[in-house]
Amino acid sequence: MTTSLSSVSARLCAACGMCCDGVLFHSVELQKEDSPRQLASLGLKLRRKKGVEFFLQPCSMHREIGGSCSCVIYDQRPARCRLFSCKQLLAVTDGRSTEAAALENIRTARARVNRVLSLMAQVGETNPNRSLAHRVANALTLPPNTERTLLHNQLETAMRELEALLDQEFRIDGITPRH
Ligand code: SF4
């Protein structure tokens, strides 16, 4: 049995938000069908590099209130946001998994994200405007003559465990709509 993508994504994405908040991706490239002027007028902070327009994650249009995630410009969001479905969404909509199982995977991933964030706070990393992977890389790049601590090793392990779960359960092989 298959389930409507929009009804599943309404529930799962509200509990997740990881393809908007900098956990899964660093940035999102605009597509031909996108209007940079219109997206900028909605408040999206666009950048341009080598002729390609993009915006960084965490996305400034992402909101998380009371544990529920949403997109401020949902009806007018960029093409790649509209077209992206993670493995969990696809598995539920085509009947290979259940919504309960997908929610459990999301909970597990969010718990691993929280573990990484907690360890970063303990090592003193404070740059919430970058993707999680960038933040961890920065936190693990120490000044010369500075020794790694147990916390740095724990952070590296926690990030490795999170990335393994994201690759296995969320990212789509061969498709990197946001990277
Ligand atoms: S990673 Fe999947 S479940 Fe999470 S918000 Fe994105 S599309 Fe929705």
Ligand code: SF4
């Ligand atoms: S525009 Fe909306 S859907 Fe796209 S990354 Fe930002 S919050 Fe997510």
